[in-house]
Amino acid sequence: EAEVAQSPRYKITEKSQAVAFWCDPISGHATLYWYRQILGQGPELLVQFQDESVVDDSQLPKDRFSAERLKGVDSTLKIQPAELGDSAMYLCASSPFDDSNEQFFGPGTRLTVL
């Protein structure tokens, strides 16, 4: 069964360092999402791509966060510089471009900023 892949699964970094997360969506899924899930809370959307274009990045802290999906397939989310408050689970999801629009989630990357 096709799955959304994410790496790394865990990342520990010191504040002010740069970190990057990678996501490979299910093959053929046009829409890709990055969510941030702070411990004890539900996921919140950071950025949504349709193919290689950003559809919604209104909640992305653009002073330190960036996301790209250059060829409309896999995607990278970067944080530079990392801050203590960025410690969270970063989830990637993808969905096909059909009526269901069901989102399929990857296992996530757990980031700890020291």
Add this chain to the structure above:
Amino acid sequence: GDSVTQMEGPVTLSEEAFLTINCTYTATGYPSLFWYVQYPGEGLQLLLKATKADDKGSNKGFEATYRKETTSFHLEKGSVQVSDSAVYFCALRAGANNLFFGTGTRLTVIP
């Protein structure tokens, strides 16, 4: 704006007990409603969904009915098992693809 209010946990039940996790929503228009489950160390999995009023979503013994009059989508299961221990998230999607999640309810089922 769109939002989901979910019953706070944690919830601890004995095996074979009845489960209810409350979820109410606020949305413009006619949202689709979802329950997602997150097992330890894993990503979110769609448990069930309903796309219009009075629809009942069901899966793995779990059920939820879309109640427009009470803006609710409560999750129920008649007899929980230890393997149901997880965090459950209620979510809505109104119009665009973006999902709005509740804060999650941690369920622990003890033998």
